[in-house]
Amino acid sequence: MLKAKNITVKRGANTLLCGVDAVAKPGELLVIAGVNGAGKTTLLRVLSGEIAPSHGEVFWDAAPLKSLKSREMAKMRAYLSQRTTCAVAFRAIEIVRLGVEASETFAQGDTDAETLAIAALELCGVGHLQERLVDTLSGGEQQRVHWARVIAQLGGQSSASLAGKCLLLDEPISALDLAHQHEMMALARSLVERGCAVIAVLHDLNLSAEYGDRMLLLGNGSVVAEGSPREVLTPAIIHTAFGLRARVEANPVSGSPCVFVERNARGPV
Amino acid sequence: MARALVASLGWRTRPRLLVIALGLASIAILFWSVGSGAMAISWNEILDSLWNAYGREGHRNDALIWNLRLPRILMGFAAGGALGICGAALQGLFRNPLADPALIGVSGGGALGAAFAIVLGVPKFLAGIPLLSLYSVPLAAFAGAFAATALVYSVATWQGQVQVATLLLAGIAINAIAGSIIGWFTFMATDAQLRELSFWSLGSVGGASWESLAGSVPFVAVALFLLLFYARPLNALALGESNAKHMGAPVESMKRGIVIATALAVGAVVSFTGTIGFIGLVAPHLFRLVGGPDHRWVLPGSFLMGGCLLCVADVIARVAAIPAEIPVGIVVSTIGAPFFLFLLMSEKKRNGG
Numbered sequence: 001m002l003k004a005k006n007i008t009v010k011r012g013a014n015t016l017l018c019g020v021d022a023v024a025k026p027g028e029l030l031v032i033a034g035v036n037g038a039g040k041t042t043l044l045r046v047l048s049g050e051i052a053p054s055h056g057e058v059f060w061d062a063a064p065l066k067s068l069k070s071r072e073m074a075k076m077r078a079y080l081s082q083r084t085t086c087a088v089a090f091r092a093i094e095i096v097r098l099g100v101e102a103s104e105t106f107a108q109g110d111t112d113a114e115t116l117a118i119a120a121l122e123l124c125g126v127g128h129l130q131e132r133l134v135d136t137l138s139g140g141e142q143q144r145v146h147w148a149r150v151i152a153q154l155g156g157q158s159s160a161s162l163a164g165k166c167l168l169l170d171e172p173i174s175a176l177d178l179a180h181q182h183e184m185m186a187l188a189r190s191l192v193e194r195g196c197a198v199i200a201v202l203h204d205l206n207l208s209a210e211y212g213d214r215m216l217l218l219g220n221g222s223v224v225a226e227g228s229p230r231e232v233l234t235p236a237i238i239h240t241a242f243g244l245r246a247r248v249e250a251n252p253v254s255g256s257p258c259v260f261v262e263r264n265a266r267g268p269v
Numbered sequence: 270m271a272r273a274l275v276a277s278l279g280w281r282t283r284p285r286l287l288v289i290a291l292g293l294a295s296i297a298i299l300f301w302s303v304g305s306g307a308m309a310i311s312w313n314e315i316l317d318s319l320w321n322a323y324g325r326e327g328h329r330n331d332a333l334i335w336n337l338r339l340p341r342i343l344m345g346f347a348a349g350g351a352l353g354i355c356g357a358a359l360q361g362l363f364r365n366p367l368a369d370p371a372l373i374g375v376s377g378g379g380a381l382g383a384a385f386a387i388v389l390g391v392p393k394f395l396a397g398i399p400l401l402s403l404y405s406v407p408l409a410a411f412a413g414a415f416a417a418t419a420l421v422y423s424v425a426t427w428q429g430q431v432q433v434a435t436l437l438l439a440g441i442a443i444n445a446i447a448g449s450i451i452g453w454f455t456f457m458a459t460d461a462q463l464r465e466l467s468f469w470s471l472g473s474v475g476g477a478s479w480e481s482l483a484g485s486v487p488f489v490a491v492a493l494f495l496l497l498f499y500a501r502p503l504n505a506l507a508l509g510e511s512n513a514k515h516m517g518a519p520v521e522s523m524k525r526g527i528v529i530a531t532a533l534a535v536g537a538v539v540s541f542t543g544t545i546g547f548i549g550l551v552a553p554h555l556f557r558l559v560g561g562p563d564h565r566w567v568l569p570g571s572f573l574m575g576g577c578l579l580c581v582a583d584v585i586a587r588v589a590a591i592p593a594e595i596p597v598g599i600v601v602s603t604i605g606a607p608f609f610l611f612l613l614m615s616e617k618k619r620n621g622g
């Protein structure tokens with residue numbers, strides 16, 4: 001549904017992305033991984049339509065992304081950024097209501113919008129924080145409130161099908177503890193099962209293998225490897241992408257590939 | 270006690286109630302202002318004059334109310350309202366509670382235009398046009414306000430997108446340039462011109478007439494109408510430009526709309542009243558203290574709040590030094606600034622920091 005073809009992004013003298021292809025498919029969770037500065041966020045922003053590529057084009061179904069109105073796109077595609085700061089003293093429920101309003105699925109009434117917002121907050125395990133001012137919440141709690149906002153934008157808190165919708169997540173679990181990391185990835189998984197296309201930038205390769213259907217490994221603005229976690233997570237590819245010596249074994253609990261890294265004895269070179 | 274009462278209302282109820290209360294207060298203040306001044310007029314006399322003045326001659330209050338007080342009071346309300354709602358919209362746009370209509374060059378440009386007209390007068394080739402010499406100062410001020418804002422806006426536009434940080438810096442630069450040129454005009458001015466110039470910069474609604482209302486209120490009405498449509502997009506913008514875009518907010522057209530609405534509305538009122546500072550900064554802030562940050566309420570609330578503040582200040586300007594009249598800009602800053610400081614400090618104490 002969302003397809004990026006031969007994307008190149010240049011900013012001044014720097015090439016951030018060079019000839020990258022990426023596809024989001026309904027009912028699939030695609031993980032984008034790679035070292036810092038590899039172009040993961042840039043690719044996600046290109047896919048969202050926020051920045052226009054220097055070469056190449058992004059398509060939503062058959063239509064070029066740039067021909068679509070942002071208000072129409074907002075009903076089909078939501079974007080969770082790495083860090084979101086709020087300029088004013090909004091409460092958690094007011095933040096999530098912004099997502100509900102963007103979805104334009106509610107009848108024009110505050111109670112409806114609030115009911116939908118509360119359902120999204122509860123889905124993300126932060127229903128009890130709905131009345132709190134967002135800047136008094138911890139980093140992880142704030143991140144889950146914004147999860148609730150993007151889920152509300154896609155209508156993910158109701159039981160409707162999410163076919164034709166796409167969720168872009170930029171490091172969506174960076175502030176979360178271990179339990180909540182798994183909780184939110186399982187939530188992303190459940191959206192995928194309902195037909196949503198999800199693209200997530202993740203740093204944790206083992207979580208990627210556990211929850212992802214497909215992986216796109218970026219390095220220095222180009223694709224290093226693409227395929228199922230089993231195809232991508234090999235010692236040779238990990239060495240190319242991260243410069244690390246690693247072993248890959250089956251996770252004894254789940255059977256997914258699990259990466260074990262040799263300790264770095266030298267520090268940065 | 271008032272504070273406990275306010276706190277006992279839920280955060281959802283407070284903004285709605287405050288807008289209603291401000292609406293009622295506006296009506297009360299408008300009536301009270303008509304009755305106050307060098308000559309006090311009772312409520313009965315006001316109502317009598319409002320309903321029955323048409324077609325009768327020689328009634329002592331009619332001329333005072335209809336020709337002097339009503340125009341200036343309505344002008345004061347429109348000016349305060351325009352400053353308030355434009356301040357609120359700009360604070361939302363800049364994501365900064367310190368923003369103010371003066372920031373994008375409206376006031377500086379207006380003052381420059383006025384100084385030009387006061388010191389140099391109407392150019393010879395335009396002198397024949399009727400009304401032009403009569404309204405040369407407001408027309409020049411309006412043109413200056415609009416030109417300065419357009420300049421600030423075009424400096425901040427790059428490849429079709431407005432850089433908000435550049436908008437702010439360009440506004441500071443243009444204000445400084447306007448200030449330096451005003452300095453030259455001040456240096457060139459005669460004593461009489463100097464007096465007019467400094468009174469213009471102090472701000473006053475005393476010169477208002479039905480004609481000047483007709484020249485400014487339509488702009489304020491258009492801006493009010495336009496800005497109220499941006500309430501939800503401004504809420505989304507609180508999360509930053511890219512998040513707002515991802516949520517479908519029309520970010521670029523909103524920037525244009527807010528800047529144009531401010532240039533028109535504030536430019537139009539300031540060209541008749543002269544520089545009135547502070548209301549654009551304080552009215553939205555006062556509203557948010559009680560009513561919270563949701564722009565669906567902050568925008569209309571700041572309009573009413575700004576209108577009320579300026580009307581009250583104008584009453585004080587009229588009665589404090591009878592028979593003289595103080596420029597309202599002085600009253601606003603003399604009372605408003607310390608009050609604002611007091612509010613900030615009590616707010617700090619309440620939040621325990």
